[in-house]
Amino acid sequence: MKLRKLVEFFGLEVAAGVKGLDREVKGGYCGDLLSEVMANAPLNCVWLTVQGHQNIVAVAVLREMAAVVVTGGRSPDAETLAKADQEGIPILRWPQSAFELAGRLYTASVGAGPPA
Amino acid sequence: MTQPSKVWEDGLLREFKADLHIHTCLSPCGDWEMTPRRIIRQSLAAGLELIAICDHNTCENAAVTLQEGRRHGVAVLPGMEVCSREEVHLLALFGNMEHVLDLQSVVYAHLTGENRADVFGYQIIADETDHVLAENRRLLIGATGLSLEQIVSHTHARRGLALCSHVDRPANGILSQLGLIPPDLEVDGVEVSHRTPLATARQALPGIGSRPCVTSSDAHFLADIGRAHTVLRMAAPTLEELALALRGEFGREILI
Numbered sequence: 001m002k003l004r005k006l007v008e009f010f011g012l013e014v015a016a017g018v019k020g021l022d023r024e025v026k027g028g029y030c031g032d033l034l035s036e037v038m039a040n041a042p043l044n045c046v047w048l049t050v051q052g053h054q055n056i057v058a059v060a061v062l063r064e065m066a067a068v069v070v071t072g073g074r075s076p077d078a079e080t081l082a083k084a085d086q087e088g089i090p091i092l093r094w095p096q097s098a099f100e101l102a103g104r105l106y107t108a109s110v111g112a113g114p115p116a
Numbered sequence: 117m118t119q120p121s122k123v124w125e126d127g128l129l130r131e132f133k134a135d136l137h138i139h140t141c142l143s144p145c146g147d148w149e150m151t152p153r154r155i156i157r158q159s160l161a162a163g164l165e166l167i168a169i170c171d172h173n174t175c176e177n178a179a180v181t182l183q184e185g186r187r188h189g190v191a192v193l194p195g196m197e198v199c200s201r202e203e204v205h206l207l208a209l210f211g212n213m214e215h216v217l218d219l220q221s222v223v224y225a226h227l228t229g230e231n232r233a234d235v236f237g238y239q240i241i242a243d244e245t246d247h248v249l250a251e252n253r254r255l256l257i258g259a260t261g262l263s264l265e266q267i268v269s270h271t272h273a274r275r276g277l278a279l280c281s282h283v284d285r286p287a288n289g290i291l292s293q294l295g296l297i298p299p300d301l302e303v304d305g306v307e308v309s310h311r312t313p314l315a316t317a318r319q320a321l322p323g324i325g326s327r328p329c330v331t332s333s334d335a336h337f338l339a340d341i342g343r344a345h346t347v348l349r350m351a352a353p354t355l356e357e358l359a360l361a362l363r364g365e366f367g368r369e370i371l372i
Contacts (some may be wrong), residue, residue: 034295053202053263062330077263 001025001110003066006046007092010104012069016081017090023066027111030098032060041065046105048098052076057083057091065089071098119296124352125319129367132353134166135159136193136344137207137307137332140177144237144257147337151246152181154338159190162241162342166353168193168332169211173223175216176241179325181211186246191353197281198223205281206287207307211355214304215274222270226262229255264290275361276303282334284312285319291323305362307332310344314372328362330370347371 004021007014014021026044031037032051041047041063048069049056054077060068066088070076076084076091084091094101105111124130136157139146161168167180167190167196185192194216195209210216230253232241239252262270263272271278280290280297283306290297292304297303305328308317314331318324330346349369360368 031294035292038295049203051294052293055296055298056269059295099201 003046003090006105006110007090009108010094010101012048012053012092012094015070015076015091015093016084017067018085020067020088022088023063025066025110028102028105030102038062046092046110048094048102050074050098051070052080056080057087057089060084060089061087067092069094069098069101071096071101123245127351129349129351131371132165132348132350133345134168134348134353134358135162135164135197135328135332135335135342136168136198136209136279136330136358137170137334137369138167138341139171139197139244139334139336140169140181141238141240142174142177142252143171143255143336144231144233144239145336146171146237148238148240149338150336152177152184152243153244153246155181155341156184156188156192158338158341159185160188160261162345164190166191166193166343166347166348166358167341168195168207170195170197170207172197173199173227173258173260174239174252174254174256175213176252178216179213180242180244193204193358195276196220196223198262198267199259199288200267201259201261202293203259203288204264204266204290205294205355206264206267206303206361207270207279207281208267208276209277209279209355209358210274210276210369215276218274219270219276223262224254225253226329227256227258227261228261229258231255231257244290264294264298264301272302275355277355277362278302279304279330280306282307283324284317288365296323296324297327304328304359305330309334314346314370328364328370330362
């Protein structure tokens with residue numbers, strides 16, 4: 001699924017990294033310990049986290065993520081948004097908890113793999 | 117009893133055994149026994165000449181510990197272990213009470229919630245005779261609303277030193293929380309816990325890079341004081357000398 005489609009369908013706010021909206025989304029991941037996310041997040045995923053530090057952009061680049069969703073209505077740091085624009089990594093915002101969004105994404109077959 | 121300041125006026129470089137991360141009974145997780153007087157007594161027994169008092173998000177037991185240290189010949193730096201909004205712990209060490217109290221007021225302004233002693237532990241402000249003066253009611257175990265960068269800059273603005281706490285730990289260390297140390301974060305060094313020998317720290321944790329590295333006890337119990345310590349070559353056990361030793365300037369250095 002194209003990230004742009006997902007953003008529109010779930011009404012995610014694009015906070016930065018608009019030029020990356022045509023990325024392909026192939027899965028999802030949740031986590032707030034960046035060391036753990038760095039080790040285990042799948043490539044091309046959307047990552048749901050409450051962390052707003054600029055290092056989330058570095059982790060996203062490293063894991064070739066489609067996007068980062070900052071959940072719980074939190075606002076990422078200004079440096080994070082600037083870095084994300086630079087790297088073309090979309091930073092999206094979601095007002096509710098990661099649980100609420102992850103459930104919706106899973107139900108919509110994001111990360112369910114290619115149809116048999 | 118020694119009179120430290122007189123001995124150190126000759127400007128010669130000596131080796132100082134330092135433990136720069138000790139909690140008191142004011143930290144909710146700190147043992148009852150960790151009163152200023154007992155901490156100084158235990159530091160002497162452990163052969164420490166320089167210690168730093170770093171309670172979680174507070175410094176209300178530092179002044180009494182400084183005073184007790186002065187009486188018994190242990191140099192004490194007042195400090196705090198501040199928890200950033202990324203839930204990274206940072207040690208902020210200062211040269212005097214005025215500067216640390218100033219940071220404490222910034223931290224308090226960005227710290228919400230009330231402690232539940234039955235869940236997190238008691239937060240005791242003690243006097244020099246091990247008596248309870250008051251209980252701190254703030255949620256000291258909590259995270260402040262301050263970013264890492266803000267804490268470092270608030271610390272530097274008060275001429276303090278900022279070190280990343282226990283970078284080898286799976287909880288509340290910068291490497292576990294944020295995966296890597298942001299290259300532009302102007303910390304003065306990093307700390308490893310007693311579990312990682314200083315000699316192998318850089319190898320075990322490549323994320324440290326070339327940053328100055330010390331080790332300390334992070335003691336919450338009396339018996340833990342000095343279980344890890346750093347030997348520093350300096351002219352005196354002061355913040356200014358520590359800053360030089362961290363940077364490896366003028367012959368001052370961290371000995372491994």
